[in-house]
Amino acid sequence: MLEKFVSIFTTENTFESDLREILKWQWSQNPVYRRFSENIGYDAASLTGMRAAEVPLLPVEAFRDTRLYAAGDHPPELYFQSSGTTGMVRSRHEVAYENVYRQAIMQGIQQFYPIENMVVLGYTPGYNDNPDSSLIWMINELIRHDTTGLSAFLPVGQPITAGLLAAIEDTEKSVLLFGAAFGLVDLAERHPVLLPQGSIIMETGGMKTFRREMSRTAMHQILADGFGIPLEAVHSEYGMTELLSQCYAQGDSWFVSPPWVQVSIRNPFNPLETLPYGEQGLIGIIDLANWASCPFLLTGDRGVQRADGAFQVLGRWSKYHLRGCNFLLEDEL
Amino acid sequence: MNRFLENRLKQVEDALEQWLEGRSRPMAPLHEAIHKTIEDRLFPQADVHFAVDHLSASLRQSALRRWLDDSLSHPDISPRKDIVLCLHAGNLPLVGFQDVLAVLLSGAGYAGKLSRKDPWLITSFFNVLRQLHPQIPVQISTDLAGYQGAAFSRWTFAGSPDNLQAVTDRMAAMGIIRQKASVLPRTAHFSVAYLAQWDDSCLPDLVEGILRYDGKGCRSVAIVYSNIPLEQVAEKLRDEADRWLQVNRELTNPGPLVRFRKAYNDAAGIPSVVLGTHLVQEGFAVPDHPEIVYWQPARDIHAPRLTFADALQEVYGENATPLMQAQRPPADWRPDGVNPLAWLLQAE
Numbered sequence: 170m171l172e173k174f175v176s177i178f179t180t181e182n183t184f185e186s187d188l189r190e191i192l193k194w195q196w197s198q199n200p201v202y203r204r205f206s207e208n209i210g211y212d213a214a215s216l217t218g219m220r221a222a223e224v225p226l227l228p229v230e231a232f233r234d235t236r237l238y239a240a241g242d243h244p245p246e247l248y249f250q251s252s253g254t255t256g257m258v259r260s261r262h263e264v265a266y267e268n269v270y271r272q273a274i275m276q277g278i279q280q281f282y283p284i285e286n287m288v289v290l291g292y293t294p295g296y297n298d299n300p301d302s303s304l305i306w307m308i309n310e311l312i313r314h315d316t317t318g319l320s321a322f323l324p325v326g327q328p329i330t331a332g333l334l335a336a337i338e339d340t341e342k343s344v345l346l347f348g349a350a351f352g353l354v355d356l357a358e359r360h361p362v363l364l365p366q367g368s369i370i371m372e373t374g375g376m377k378t379f380r381r382e383m384s385r386t387a388m389h390q391i392l393a394d395g396f397g398i399p400l401e402a403v404h405s406e407y408g409m410t411e412l413l414s415q416c417y418a419q420g421d422s423w424f425v426s427p428p429w430v431q432v433s434i435r436n437p438f439n440p441l442e443t444l445p446y447g448e449q450g451l452i453g454i455i456d457l458a459n460w461a462s463c464p465f466l467l468t469g470d471r472g473v474q475r476a477d478g479a480f481q482v483l484g485r486w487s488k489y490h491l492r493g494c495n496f497l498l499e500d501e502l
Numbered sequence: 503m504n505r506f507l508e509n510r511l512k513q514v515e516d517a518l519e520q521w522l523e524g525r526s527r528p529m530a531p532l533h534e535a536i537h538k539t540i541e542d543r544l545f546p547q548a549d550v551h552f553a554v555d556h557l558s559a560s561l562r563q564s565a566l567r568r569w570l571d572d573s574l575s576h577p578d579i580s581p582r583k584d585i586v587l588c589l590h591a592g593n594l595p596l597v598g599f600q601d602v603l604a605v606l607l608s609g610a611g612y613a614g615k616l617s618r619k620d621p622w623l624i625t626s627f628f629n630v631l632r633q634l635h636p637q638i639p640v641q642i643s644t645d646l647a648g649y650q651g652a653a654f655s656r657w658t659f660a661g662s663p664d665n666l667q668a669v670t671d672r673m674a675a676m677g678i679i680r681q682k683a684s685v686l687p688r689t690a691h692f693s694v695a696y697l698a699q700w701d702d703s704c705l706p707d708l709v710e711g712i713l714r715y716d717g718k719g720c721r722s723v724a725i726v727y728s729n730i731p732l733e734q735v736a737e738k739l740r741d742e743a744d745r746w747l748q749v750n751r752e753l754t755n756p757g758p759l760v761r762f763r764k765a766y767n768d769a770a771g772i773p774s775v776v777l778g779t780h781l782v783q784e785g786f787a788v789p790d791h792p793e794i795v796y797w798q799p800a801r802d803i804h805a806p807r808l809t810f811a812d813a814l815q816e817v818y819g820e821n822a823t824p825l826m827q828a829q830r831p832p833a834d835w836r837p838d839g840v841n842p843l844a845w846l847l848q849a850e
Contacts, residue, residue, distance in 0.1 A: 201769050208765030228766055234785065235770040258786075438791075439758035492792050493691035493720035493815070494591035494660040 177429040177457040178276050184431060184457070185220070191460045192217045192224065198239035202227055202463055209441065221431045222443040226453045226467035232260035232411045240265030240461040249303035251410040252296070262303065262410050265461035273413040273458040274307050275314065277427040281417045282345065282369065284311070288337050289320040290329070292348035292356055303410045304373060308347050317342065325352075328360030343367035346396070347406075350374055350388055357395020364396045371417075373406045374482075385422065407482055411466060413458040416480075423479035429457040434474045437486060440467050446476045451486055503574065507581055507609055511570055513638065514606045517631040518566075522558045524630070535626035544619055545595045548750035549715055552829070553595040554623075560833050569834035570607050573844040581609025584655060585639055586846065587679065589646075589669070590624070591660035591688075592617025594715040599624060600835070601658050601842055606631075608846035611639025613654065615646050651677040658842065659687040663812075686845050689838045690815035692724035692789050693828065697819050698800040700730045704825055705742040711818065711828035713746055713780060717792035720815040720837065721828050724789035727800040727819075732784050736775040743777035754778040760793050773797075812838065 174191065176182045195202045196213050206216055209225055216224075231237055238245070245263035247270065252259070264270050278284050291308035299305070312320040317340050323329060337344060344364045346353070350372040364370075370392045383391075389403040401420035408415040416424040416432070426432055434450040436442040444450045452472035456464050474480040503511075524530025536554065540547045586605045590598030598614075602624060605612045616624055621644050628640050643649065657679055659666060666687050673679045695708060711723035728735075747754045756764070760781045767774040767783050774783035782795045789796065806817055815837065818825040827835075834841065 203769075205765055205769035208768050209762070227769075230787070231766070231770055234772060437759075440762050441758065486790065491790055492718060492722065492724060493662070494593060494597065494688045 174457070174460050177460070178272050180428075184428065187429070187457055188219075188221060188224070188455065189217050191457055191464055192219065194460060195239055195463065195465070198241060199237065199463055201231060201235050201237055202239075202465065221455055222433050224455060224465050225441060226435065226455075226465045227463055228440075229409070229411050229466045229468050230260070231463065231466075232262055233258050236261075236263070237463040238263050238265070238461070239463065243461075247306070248301065249306065249410045250299070250301035252299045252302065260410050262462060264413065269458055269461065270306075270413045271310060273427075273429075273456075274310050274415070277415050278311065278417075280427050281419060281425070284314065284345070286342050287315075287345040287369075288317060288340065288342050289315055290344055290346045291322040292325075292346065292352055293322065294325040294352040294355070295349060304349075304408070307408070307415070311345070311347070323356075326359075329356075329362045329364075334362065334365065338365050343369070345369050345371060347371045348373065354383070354388055354391050354395075357392050361395040362397065364398055368396070368398055368402065370396055370398065370403045371406050372403065373408065409468070411459075411462075412454060412456045414456045422481050423475070424482065425479050431455045432472075432474060432478065432480045434472055434480070435467055446474055449473045449483065452480065452482065503571070503577055504579060504581060504609075506583075507570065507574075507579075507607070510581075510609050510638075511567060511607060513631075513635045514603065515566060517627065517634050518561055520634065521627045521630040522554070522561070525554055525558070531626035531629040532623075535622035538622045539595065539620070542622075544592075544622075546716075546751060550595045550623075552714065552750075556830050557596065557599065560830070565833040566603065566607060569843060572834065573607075573841055573847055575844070575848060579847060581847065583609055583611070585611035585613050585641070585652075587613045587615070587649065587652070587654040587657040589615045589657065589659050589661065590617050590620070592619025593718040595620055596623050597719070598660055599627075600833070600837070601660070602627070603833070604842040604846055605658075606638065607843055610656075610846060611641075613641040613649060613652065614643070615649070616642060616644050618644050646673070646678065647676070649676075649678045653677055654679045654683060656684045656846070657686075659685055661688060662691065663687055663689055686840065686842060688720070689812040690720045691813045692810075693721050693816040693818060694725040694727060694806045694810075694814065695723045695818045695825055695828075696727045696800060696803050696806065696822060697825075698727070698729050698803070699820065700728055700735065702735075702738060705738060706746075707825040707828065709739070709742045709746045709777070711825060712782070712795055713743065713750070713777065714829040717780060717795070719829070721831060722792065723795065723818070723828060724792075725796045725798055725806065726782070727798045727803075727806065729800050731773065732775065732782060732797040733773045736773070736782075739782065740775055740777060743780075747778040751778060756781070757793065759791060763794060 177187050196216055205227055206225055243265050245265055246267040247264040249262045250259045289311040296302045296305055319336055353372055392403045393400040404420055405418040406415050407424045414427055414430045416426040418424045433453045434444045435453040436444050437451050449471060452468045452470045454466050469486055471483040471486045472480050521532050525532045527533055536550055539550050588601045625642055628642055674681055756776050756779055763781055764774060764776055772783055772785050774781055780793050782797055784797045786798060806814055816823045818828055
């Protein structure tokens with residue numbers, strides 16, 4: 170079964186042809202997605218003939234509300250859970266094949282970064298109390314991949330030591346510093362250092378150690394100043410427990426996806442409709458690496474896309490604004 | 503009470519009486535406004551009549567006098583006679599009318615930016631007021647730019663704190679308000695019904711609370727907390743909604759979002775029931791779309807306030823605001839827990 174979809178990470182097939190195969194697979198193996206599609210009015214034939222923009226996307230909370238698993242009798246090799254407060258139901262993503270996640274991480278990042286020439290440092294306060302975090306697993310995987318032995322998680326609240334920086338300089342590699350945004354801000358403000366030339370800060374969003382509101386631009390400036398790198402070397406990662414693949418924004422606010430992922434912007438009032446480029450709506454994602462759980466997901470994030478497929482994440486879809494009084498300046502002036 | 507305020511109260515009561523009396527008299531301002539509002543399809547016909555009916559009922563029997571008396575911090579307070587700007591929303595018919603009354607009863611003059619979604623009804627009241635009491639300063643516009651340079655020092659804002667700063671900055675830049683003008687913003691977006699001892703007799707009020715104004719009012723019920731699961735009452739809820747819809751709506755088919763969510767709920771095994779254009783479903787999410795209502799176990803009456811804080815308008819149920827008042831608030835109801843008349847009488 171695993172060999173069946175290895176082509177998604179290669180150029181062997183087009184995205185559309187892999188999509189058709191995986192739609193068929195999901196129809197036959199994922200009872201939740203099949204019922205959802207049937208309830209909307211599709212059958213196997215109509216579904217498998219679809220273009221990406223037409224594919225019905227399952228709300229991402231399905232990973233919280235039900236079990237999404239499409240690997241038959243093969244038991245999951247991994248599972249991840251979203252973080253959450255006590256009593257809150259958390260999303261759970263069962264991963265049938267560890268190697269598929271590994272490939273999604275490594276081949277994904279290699280699309281964008283010369284990872285072989287980078288030492289990976291992880292700084293993830295707030296995630297340490299979630300042993301089921303997919304982010305931690307991903308950073309671990311990147312660390313494991315580095316042969317210098319210098320890649321590691323940084324101790325929380327401690328500065329990056331001069332000794333570590335000197336050792337990295339000796340390897341002539343640069344640093345890829347991965348971490349939740351506000352944890353990195355803390356580190357930058359409390360323990361500023363100069364990272365080696367060519368280093369990248371990769372903030373993964375998240376507000377795990379949130380202590381004040383800040384715009385993304387202001388946050389990136391603090392990171393650039395605190396780590397002695399140019400502003401354009403502060404990058405962002407867009408990923409979530411429910412997705413095996415990641416998208417990256419390399420120095421601006423536009424995220425680009427790996428070839429096996431396609432993003433669309435869906436109408437929040439009619440999620441079956443894909444909005445034209447430039448219009449804001451809900452971010453919809455087809456991540457073919459998710460073929461053994463569910464690759465067709467509608468997120469709760471607000472976004473906008475441009476014609477080359479890159480997209481911006483503009484925050485959560487506004488929680489309340491459609492109910493109650495809502496005077497909108499743009500409607501009135 | 504200060505004589506000026508006493509006199510203003512009588513002027514407002516006169517105008518209200520004459521305005522409301524004209525609702526079924528051809529050529530009367532309110533009659534015409536209702537007709538135009540319905541003709542322009544700004545709101546469903548039944549909602550317009552419901553709003554006017556309720557206003558007639560709630561403003562009877564010295565309701566305004568009681569509200570004014572209760573709002574005075576001391577009986578001889580001297581009213582400020584400046585002009586207060588009101589930015590009105592348009593999510594339901596006459597939604598800003600309480601602000602209008604509060605401004606007038608406070609002794610101030612009124613300047614209103616009416617919503618383009620509800621331009622006729624409030625205007626028709628001012629047509630009557632101007633005719634009877636032309637000395638009361640009143641300005642109305644559906645265009646904010648018309649107030650450029652006016653430099654108001656007090657204003658009310660029917661919008662959420664999320665966009666208050668942007669609106670304030672823009673209006674200050676246009677000279678519409680002064681730099682440090684006092685503002686009364688709105689924070690609440692929805693209400694909840696807390697029904698810890700389910701009784702079928704609540705069904706008409708619950709359905710009214712959910713469906714009236716298509717769920718767009720901050721007094722609309724967005725979450726039901728109940729001691730019984732939704733499935734146990736789904737059929738009764740649907741029957742009651744069918745009766746309500748027959749009387750109140752021409753179109754009762756669910757829109758694409760409700761169909762989508764129903765398809766998802768059924769696939770994921772989440773109990774849900776379609777009530778015409780709305781969906782009531784078990785599970786928890788932050789209320790956003792007015793067509794989606796959540797059904798939660800009733801475990802702690804304080805939980806909704808703790809969870810939603812300022813976003814929550816009312817908790818209906820036993821030992822709380824009566825559910826029947828959801829869409830029928832008294833004249834002196836407190837949006838966001840604030841008495842706007844008291845605020846206007848006291849605001850510096």
